[in-house]
């Protein structure tokens with residue numbers, strides 16, 4: 001199964017005028033696979049098993065995949081959602097609340113450093129939730145936030161940094177962490193383009209307070225659409241679980257405590273915080289789980305050029321490469 005073909009028109013080489021001056025009517029159409037799925041029979045079987053089971057909405061398979069993903073990335077908690085954009089939205093919202101009490105790290109009006117090279121839905125949640133994004137130039141080598149530019153825009157209202165690991169490249173995390181510590185900034189990571197990337201042996205997304213991941217069609221692993229938030233903080237993970245589904249307590253690790261606090265309520269319908277509905281489906285979790293087990297090793301092997309990948313190639317094969325380029 002191969003979908004996602006696009007046709008890219010490349011300018012003909014024209015030394016005298018330069019390619020940018022080429023007449024569009026003289027362009028050659030070159031078919032180039034912008035994104036292709038890497039689904040094999042395992043994904044199809046996993047998807048069919050979900051449809052056959054009758055349990056379609058978020059349940060056991062999502063919980064199992066969250067655990068697999070947490071183990072794989074070395075995170076303590078993982079909360080699956082329906083996209084990387086939703087993951088970013090929940091992270092920012094979670095920074096503005098503490099359901100269990102205590103002061104939230106961010107308040108409306110706070111300034112948050114964001115890279116000038118960013119995805120729209122990394123920046124928009126800040127605006128939508130009343131924070132002020134402050135754009136910072138990027139480092140030409142890592143394409144992540146440049147710290148001297150960041151230093152030049154710090155103010156008394158700067159409270160955080162929303163870092164993006166771009167196209168599989170990690171930021172220099174020792175410098176970033178030192179900078180955040182020195183200036184009292186809470187760090188969020190957007191690792192949507194960088195599943196599998198490491199810095200000093202630690203996986204992208206395990207450095208900040210939270211990190212987002214995306215399983216969109218063209219990313220390293222795909223659940224067609226899908227995303228994840230990882231965090232080391234149990235209370236934050238619980239707030240993310242409430243935010244993900246209407247603000248209810250059903251999926252929280254401290255559900256029993258809430259039930260005891262409000263004994264007259266049916267705890268299936270106990271809503272304790274603001275919320276959205278950005279839940280993933282069982283189908284997405286089942287497919288993503290196969291992808292994590294098969295496509296990521298495929299990637300690692302193919303990238304190292306040491307062994308055939310899942311598609312039988314000893315070099316990054318078109319199916320793998322096009323999926324990872326995030327085009």
Ligand SMILES: Cc1ncc(COP(=O)(O)O)c(C=O)c1O
Nearest residue numbers: 083084085119192193214215216
């Ligand atoms: C850096 C970054 N953040 C967030 C997203 C949004 O992810 P999704 O498409 O799953 O909503 C993308 C999408 O490509 C991205 O590149």
